[in-house]
Amino acid sequence: MAEADQLFLSDRARELYNGFTLKPEKSMMIVGSIYGDGSLLMDRKSRSPFFYENHCMEQLEYLKWKASMFGRPDGVRFRIMSHGYCKGKSIPYFQIRDRAFIDFEKMFYVVGKNGRRKKVVTKETLELLVGSALALAVLYQDDGEYDVYSNQAILNTCDFTIDENKIMERRFEELLRAPVRVKIKRQKYPRLVLSSKATDEFIKIVKPYVHPIMRYKIDQDISHYLDQQIVEKFRKNYRNMSKKQIAREVGLTLSETYIIGYRLGLTEHSGYVRYRDKPFTEQEKGYILKNYNESVAKLMAEELHTTTKYLRVLIHKMQANNLEEGKAGESICVQYNS
Template structure:
């Protein structure tokens, strides 16, 4: 057995193929990947079952590090966008003491069942089990699911949390899908105006969200809602806002759009 190591959290194991030394593989995060060699090995050793192949392959340098960077299990752009949009909205990242990585927990009202299941369909590859309905009390039911612990989710956790408090990181940039998820989670309409609820964030984080919207060409301002503040999209930017998010909206959330 040959071992390579990259950092503290990666210990890939290289084993030989079932048919002998012809097909070495690497095991990373539970997945099996066949290896390619650097350089062109001698033709006699490569094409034929030469008795010296065993020693030859042991001495070759496998391209392990580049393989690890592209290992199965890395988050897609779509998955990262859904996670970040959910963190801005109703989702929560959690990290259990003593565990290495954080995970995402999604919970919605039973009325948003289809929307929750749509989120799950995007994150399915990193989830433990499908969404489940929970009865909170006699009148309230919710649907929820959670992802597995994941190193890239842990990176997002470190950016968006200070202790148990949600924050928006400095120089934060929104993309259209994350904005759409945020709107579907915490957006609302009132008298023809669109609002994004961000009461869970402090003033500094709210200003960073405003800046991220302006970078997308959306004009908005803070609007006081009783004791707290939320973001109101200015009417002159409503059309621009809707053009950005509409391609990513789930049909069950169309009711949130202004008429």
């Protein structure tokens, strides 16, 4: 584990963590876990909360690592789940009681109108998360996932309300200096989706604190996820063979072919829509402005190696600017939407 000072990402976070009884590393483990899969539970036998967390059997070593952070390397136990997606299965769990957890319980939990305790996001609790590299790493390992094709990290923050997620969105954008958006999964579950640029920065922050069995969540090399014969074919033929022909020969869609080419670093562009190798020329922009309509949008997008969504955005921008003569030579860059 790194020195404590290296774990802090803000002075305010350092100040907050130094106010706890627990050492900063343990406090960060608690904070990341509360935002993730862990909980502070109360019972009638004691006024002190106890920390509880369980995982699937495949993540046993990760849970043991957490237990060791609390000085309990042999503290993981097993039980048969009585409900949930693991119902009837044996799962590992870890729990520990400590009076020092009282401070965290007061900060992270409120009693709702139904009389039940629930986790909440406040300015201070969010700073404890975003201001700590270890806490962020724990959250990501607990409730994060990585989309290798879009190079996007996703934080499943559905324990919190949409409004709370919006607050988190803004603070993450401040930290990462790149777009972060709240997206709703299955019209019910909010989560934070990091842009490609934000993901690159986020992985740099959490990488030193990721447990070995969770390193697949920070592996950004798409070649590790593909058949190596496909990888070799891309590297050998991508620049001198038709993309449609490559797609047919390896059994992929044209869209997948362009994405993989981009993720393998075989395109020379930087910052454009993943399907294009260069910005639109003035001739192409004139062609789009003259001929675009919704009925031909799909064919035009395929012809120009872009997306229908971006064509609509481009048309709107050009019409808004009326293609002023003095701006005719300006290049309109195609932004890469991750």
